[in-house]
Each structure stands twice: as structure tokens, then as C-alpha cells.
Amino acid sequence: QKEVEQNSGPLSVPEGAIASLNCTYSDRGSQSFFWYRQYSGKSPELIMSIYSNGDKEDGRFTAQLNKASQYVSLLIRDSQPSDSATYLCAVNLYDAGGTSYGKLTFGQGTILTVHP
Amino acid sequence: KAGVTQTPRYLIKTRGQQVTLSCSPISGHRSVSWYQQTPGQGLQFLFEYFSETQRNKGNFPGRFSGRQFSNSRSEMNVSTLELGDSALYLCASSLATWTVSYEQYFGPGTRLTVT
Numbered sequence: 557q558k559e560v561e562q563n564s565g566p567l568s569v570p571e572g573a574i575a576s577l578n579c580t581y582s583d584r585g586s587q588s589f590f591w592y593r594q595y596s597g598k599s600p601e602l603i604m605s606i607y608s609n610g611d612k613e614d615g616r617f618t619a620q621l622n623k624a625s626q627y628v629s630l631l632i633r634d635s636q637p638s639d640s641a642t643y644l645c646a647v648n649l650y651d652a653g654g655t656s657y658g659k660l661t662f663g664q665g666t667i668l669t670v671h672p
Numbered sequence: 673k674a675g676v677t678q679t680p681r682y683l684i685k686t687r688g689q690q691v692t693l694s695c696s697p698i699s700g701h702r703s704v705s706w707y708q709q710t711p712g713q714g715l716q717f718l719f720e721y722f723s724e725t726q727r728n729k730g731n732f733p734g735r736f737s738g739r740q741f742s743n744s745r746s747e748m749n750v751s752t753l754e755l756g757d758s759a760l761y762l763c764a765s766s767l768a769t770w771t772v773s774y775e776q777y778f779g780p781g782t783r784l785t786v787t
Contacts, residue, residue: 588773588774588776590776592778599760599762599778599779599780599781600715600762600778601778602775602776602777602778605679605774605775644715645721646715648773651728655727655728656773657703657720657722657727657728657768657773658703658704658705658720658721658722658727658728658766658768658773658776659705659717659720659728659730660705660715660716660717660718660764660776661708662714662715662716663714667715
């Protein structure tokens, strides 16, 4: 089982709809969770970070974290064609030595397409 | 504030050669992490430097090495290049401390092609 897994894509939604992206992770005392967006040929761009259970909203984006279920999600409301990209879930997992300095473990990514 | 910069942006090397990539973090950021991104393996962690110290290392062979300078700029070196080293190499900087990791911001990457 992979340490960080994302729901298989690709995901296609119509313009104006809600896109829901999901991610599960192996539990090793993870404290930090991130969502990145990566356009084709570009580097990942941080769009959300979440550190505690519950919801965190930023504009059209809402991140949800449930540590008990080892689950983090990203909702994109009023999806736009410009949201079409690969979305990467990243977790700051502790290693066997109990450290996690600077290491993000990424899911395989979910390709989102928003069609007009 | 200027973002993370990486040089060069593109590089073509031959098998057996070595290569050095450079990364300048966001001003004030002392942590620099390096990642390799390939279509098959996705984004994989190489190593992290903080205050000129390597604090963490991923599962890559010893051909991959790095260092950080006193101004927080970082370099990574790959010796004896193999075809499988062809990838996008990304560095990310963070406003980390000795005990806490925060958000990482990525540079544009260096696209390395090994022929």
C-alpha cells in the first residue's frame, strides 16, 4: 500500500460544478497536509495547507482533514476551465526515526478537467 | 518577494557525465528540499538542507548529493549519469525551523535529459 494515495482519475466536471479530490495516507503521526496544483510543463504550486482536523476555506477552495480516518480532501467550488490541472496531495509523514524534516510524500496526482 | 529560482532550466547530458544544479530559495527561507519528478514514479524526495546541514535524505543512490551554502543557496550534484536520471528536478524552500516544517514553495525546476 502506498503511503499517500489519491482517488484515481481523471476527473471531469462541467464549468460551475464542485470538484472533489480525495487523499488517504498512512498514519505515522502526520501533522502537515498540503494540496498542490501542477499545470502541464510547470512546477507544483501550493494552493492549500491544513494542520488540524476540520475544514479550511480559501476562496473557492476548501480543504478538509480527518486524522482519525487518515483522510484529507479538497473541494473546488464553481470550477473554472483554468482549474484544469493535476492536483497533488502531499503529507509530511514522519519516518521510522520520528523525523520528517523537509520531506513531503506525494500522492500520484489526480488529473482534473473542467469543461465549458 | 522573489520566488524560488533554479538554474539551469534545461540541461542535456551524456551517460557517465556529472551535473550540478543550483537553487536559490525565497529570501529568509533556510530550508531547501530537492525532489525528482518522473512520469513513472511521480514526485520523490531526494534530500533536505537546513542551515548548511543535511537533515533528511530519501532513498536515492550515493550518486546524488547536495550541499547548502551560508546564504541558503543549495546545489545538488549527480555523478555518473544514467538514462534513468532523466527527470524534472525541483527544489522547494520553506520557512522551517530546527523543529517545525511549514509550507514548501517550489521553483520552476530543471529539466535534465540524459542521452
